[in-house]
Amino acid sequence: MNRRQLLQLAAASAAASALPLPLRVARAQAAQAIQFGCPVPMSGAFAANGKFADLGMKLAVEQYGKVLDRPLAYTLLDTEGKPATAVRKMQELVQQKGARYFAGGILSSEALAMGKEAEKNNAVFITTAGADEITGADCNRATFRWSVPTYGAIERTVRPLIEQMPNAKRWYTITPQYVFGDGLLTAAKNIFKEKGIEHVGNSYHSLTEKEFSGYLTNAMAARPDVLLLLNFGSQSSDALRQAVSFGMKQNTTILMAWASGLEQFESLGADLCEGVYFGAQYWHGIDAPGNQDFVRRAREVFKANPNYSLAGSYICTKILIDAIVKAGSDEPAKVIAALEGMKYTGLTGDEEIRPEDHQVLKNYYLLRGKAKSAMKDKDDYADILSFGKSFLPVAQTGCKL
């Protein structure tokens, strides 16, 4: 089965799980299931991420089946990528099924809104969204985050690349103008300043932009050594594709600081990605026991390698379930206490949850795209060049729990 068939399967299973809803509710209540919610965009521009996230939660819930002698159940919620819709669907699930555990939120805006809502509803929310505020100025008792925020993503990509190419002194950035993009840009500028790098220009663009040729013309006129892409998802794909068509790969090094992993390599193809640097939260080839176990499970069920969206949703759900087991209760306050400081074998090696800001401390990866001829199998798009953990000290995050 290839990934497209897998997605179609996901769509079908989503449709099937949506239909007999009253029946499922009745059954779940009778057995006193512990209810989870998977609030992710299932329509709109980020629907693909949502569909993989659904599969990730499904995998984790089915792996455990039962904890504390109670079955696990989850409901998929289509946030449409909109904070207001996300919050409304979350409220409904809390009221209708008594769900208290939510893992999802692809976009920072929806994740921030849902985190606040979780706190109001005595629920627990864990996300993979990127904005620093989630475990920074806007942190709260109910919100946790697995992915490395923007600071670490830049520290683990821009810094090693500068060290690797000491002669590349001129950097140009392309940035989406919202909280996530600005977070990445600020972190990058700080390193530029520290390392004496000349920031030869930045192009901000809107979140709906698809035509990057104008920004690239600007970038080329500035004659940079490195083009740093700070956008995300299909926008970063569009920007990279158009940069390559403008011949920028020949005399410029391209770094996409926040790639979305395997699904992005698949949609771009190996030829475009060859020689390009990517920052990644997750890669199926990570050499860690937790990841090897997960990849094996995913391959058994889906006959394909897991991508970042699937992995993120899986590990977030798994963390919640493990904490419920550790707490010996599904009481949110006890589960939050169990989560704080929890150390576990994660997908990127040993991971732990920092109690002061609820940020998971995990690795971030710098990858480089391989030539098609060097790929060992169809998903072997990139080599891991370096990785490590970089997080702002709690005092600097602005988080006060």
Place this chain on the structure above:
Amino acid sequence: MNVYLLQVVNGVGIGMLYFLLAVGLSIIFGLLRFVNFAHGAFYLLGAYFCFQAVAWGLSFWLALVLVPLAVALLAWAAERILLRRIYDKPHEFHILITVGVALVLQEAVILVWGPLGDNVATPAPFQGVVMWGSFIYPKYRLFVIGFTAVFALFLWWVLEGTRLGSAVRAGSESTEMVAMLGINVFRVFGLVFALGAGTAALAGALAAPIRGVDPFMGLEALGVAFVIVVVGGMGSFGGALAGGLLIGIVQSVMSSLWPEGARLMIYVAMAAVLLLRPHGLLGRG
């Protein structure tokens, strides 16, 4: 070379694609007085058919011929089966039905090709860039400018120099009069609708190597196409060309002047044109 000059050249490249995207919408509205919200979906289909054709190993050039024909045929069938029944209804019905058609097509694309985007390789002879001093431009984009210019001439000839064209132009003045002259107006309508959809599909196929394909590209294209039609003047061929180029150049030059507002300036340009010329650049009052 001055960066603004580069941006103007780049803007012409974007603008020619925009023209191709919008001209069908404009002609359909001019003749049929029909608001076609499914236009973006035909662009989407064009891009995906092109992707599929190339994935099957077909040559890109053959796809460039076959794909617009296939989409035109599909649109012609849709016009006969569905749209013909609602021409005499108010515009709200047109919008309702064509938005429905657009959603069905978009979801069909997701079902067949999945929600993830894909890449279409640039055809071999046009890979790489041309360089004149500091001017660097992708060969393929230059090809698109040239190809679209030739196609525009051809389209202009169809509309100005053929019997179909005169029927279309006369029909946009007075449908009843043309019908009384013994011309089968409904056949002309069907052909024009197919032609409009075919040009949108051609735009989609040409854009695929530049922008890749994804299931939501139709929505974005529709928004741009409406802006150009409004700027250029509803139903005007020259208007679509002028509007497309103006919007392309504005967008590109603003990428240097005020990057975060480049997208916004498309709509500001539209508002400015409407204030000065309420019927668009070349529209009739």
